[in-house]
Amino acid sequence: MTITASLKKKLKYFDLDISFSCATESMMVMIGPSGGGKTTIIRMLAGLTMPDEGRVIFGDEVWYDSARRINVPPQKRRLGYVFQDYTLFPHLNLYDNAAFAAVDKKEVSELFDLFDISHLRKRKPHHVSGGERQRCAICQALARHPRLLLLDEPFSALDVITRRGLREELKSLKGRLSCPVIYVTHDINEALFLADEILPVAEGKNDDGWMQRTITRVPSVGGSSRAAREPRLALAY
Amino acid sequence: MDYLALYVTLKLALVTTIFLMLIAAPIAYLLAYTSFPGKSLLEALIYLPMALPPTAIGFYLLVVMGPKGFVGQAWETITGGSLLFTFLGITIASILYSIPFAVQPMKAAFQKIDQRLLDAAYILGLSKRTAFFRVIIPNSVSGIAAAAVLVFLHSIGAFGVLLMVGGSIPGETKVASIAIYEAVETMNYSAAGMIALSFIPISYAFLLLISKLNEDSRP
Numbered sequence: 334m335t336i337t338a339s340l341k342k343k344l345k346y347f348d349l350d351i352s353f354s355c356a357t358e359s360m361m362v363m364i365g366p367s368g369g370g371k372t373t374i375i376r377m378l379a380g381l382t383m384p385d386e387g388r389v390i391f392g393d394e395v396w397y398d399s400a401r402r403i404n405v406p407p408q409k410r411r412l413g414y415v416f417q418d419y420t421l422f423p424h425l426n427l428y429d430n431a432a433f434a435a436v437d438k439k440e441v442s443e444l445f446d447l448f449d450i451s452h453l454r455k456r457k458p459h460h461v462s463g464g465e466r467q468r469c470a471i472c473q474a475l476a477r478h479p480r481l482l483l484l485d486e487p488f489s490a491l492d493v494i495t496r497r498g499l500r501e502e503l504k505s506l507k508g509r510l511s512c513p514v515i516y517v518t519h520d521i522n523e524a525l526f527l528a529d530e531i532l533p534v535a536e537g538k539n540d541d542g543w544m545q546r547t548i549t550r551v552p553s554v555g556g557s558s559r560a561a562r563e564p565r566l567a568l569a570y
Numbered sequence: 571m572d573y574l575a576l577y578v579t580l581k582l583a584l585v586t587t588i589f590l591m592l593i594a595a596p597i598a599y600l601l602a603y604t605s606f607p608g609k610s611l612l613e614a615l616i617y618l619p620m621a622l623p624p625t626a627i628g629f630y631l632l633v634v635m636g637p638k639g640f641v642g643q644a645w646e647t648i649t650g651g652s653l654l655f656t657f658l659g660i661t662i663a664s665i666l667y668s669i670p671f672a673v674q675p676m677k678a679a680f681q682k683i684d685q686r687l688l689d690a691a692y693i694l695g696l697s698k699r700t701a702f703f704r705v706i707i708p709n710s711v712s713g714i715a716a717a718a719v720l721v722f723l724h725s726i727g728a729f730g731v732l733l734m735v736g737g738s739i740p741g742e743t744k745v746a747s748i749a750i751y752e753a754v755e756t757m758n759y760s761a762a763g764m765i766a767l768s769f770i771p772i773s774y775a776f777l778l779l780i781s782k783l784n785e786d787s788r789p
Contacts (some may be wrong), residue, residue: 407693408691408692408693408695408697413694416689420686422687424709433694434694434696443577473694528607
């Protein structure tokens with residue numbers, strides 16, 4: 334299954350206008366500065382935010398088409414979505430969270446073993462660490478057998494060591510997934526480490542030069558004073 | 571001591587609380603999560619009983635529920651009896667009188683829920699209705715309980731509304747606050763004092779419960 338989208342939406346500071354597609358078993362990393370419209374794009378794929386116009390097509394299903402007035406609600410898109418934080422239900426323990434929408438409850442235990450959180454199954458989300466919460470959130474998303482996996486800066490609230498570990502776990506998991514994965518980040522290291530394809534997004538548009546400019550810090554108009562204050566991004570970490 | 575009046579008071583408060591929780595939950599949901607034309611007008615109307623003198627509310631209810639009012643007439647054609655001076659009559663009055671105290675804290679509790687939790691629930695396939703029962707209600711338990719305690723206490727204290735609609739029929743509509751008033755009127759201060767005193771531990775215990783609930787709701 335391939336997801337193809339072309340989306341337009343007027344936002345407060347710029348107009349979002351972007352087209353892309355992502356094939357099965359491929360991980361596309363959407364990268365760009367904060368506030369550049371990445372989360373809005375993901376939310377439009379999930380059906381949580383309505384584009385002004387455009388199309389979202391998944392395989393042979395039309396999820397959204399402004400011309401034909403089609404808009405499939407998020408409930409029917411059957412996708413997995415891991416947010417940066419706060420997605421687990423605070424009133425349920427980790428196991429019940431992951432089993433919340435599981436296709437087969439037996440798989441939850443296997444996923445917990447895989448992500449090494451089986452010993453925490455009875456704990457509530459606020460009694461485990463941020464990394465453990467995100468592991469559980471990924472289990473929750475995978476247990477639903479998603480047809481498309483959306484990961485919106487899933488590790489950016491975590492400390493560097495935990496983030497690196499989870500990044501590696503995700504990369505090794507990638508081969509076992511049979512759905513397209515779209516991963517959002519503003520971290521170039523993460524993008525280069527995980528991506529099959531990279532989609533740079535700045536101010537709501539596909540901006541292929543963004544990575545180059547960010548790494549080499551070519552002074553842009555009005556940006557030179559800002560560049561002087563910020564340290565260069567280290568590529569090797 | 572007038573145990574019968576105390577019994578009627580507690581029964582009325584309990585029945586009011588149970589029914590009002592069921593009525594207020596959908597109203598609070600609409601106010602917290604939807605927008606429609608005239609919403610602020612509706613919201614102000616729901617809170618109106620809080621701002622009106624209880625005897626004024628009682629007066630309108632007396633007119634509407636009386637033999638010439640449309641509710642009273644409809645009730646009479648269905649059951650053959652009167653709504654005024656019955657326990658059912660004062661229950662309806664008590665529910666209308668306490669509606670703001672149920673809707674407001676419940677709405678606040680619903681609004682406190684992180685929108686991302688609901689987004690997550692929808693993505694996991696829950697309809698809005700299922701999300702209400704599986705996500706919103708369990709995560710606003712302390713707010714709902716606080717609303718219930720407030721309504722219970724407020725119903726215990728009702729006086730003017732009930733007197734207008736129910737009068738003072740022992741075992742049916744004579745609640746403790748009316749019993750205190752009547753005891754004082756007949757210069758029976760010791761009887762009034764006994765009933766008044768019995769309110770203190772009840773109300774104090776419930777207020778302690780509210781502050782406990784408020785503590786629990788803090789993350």
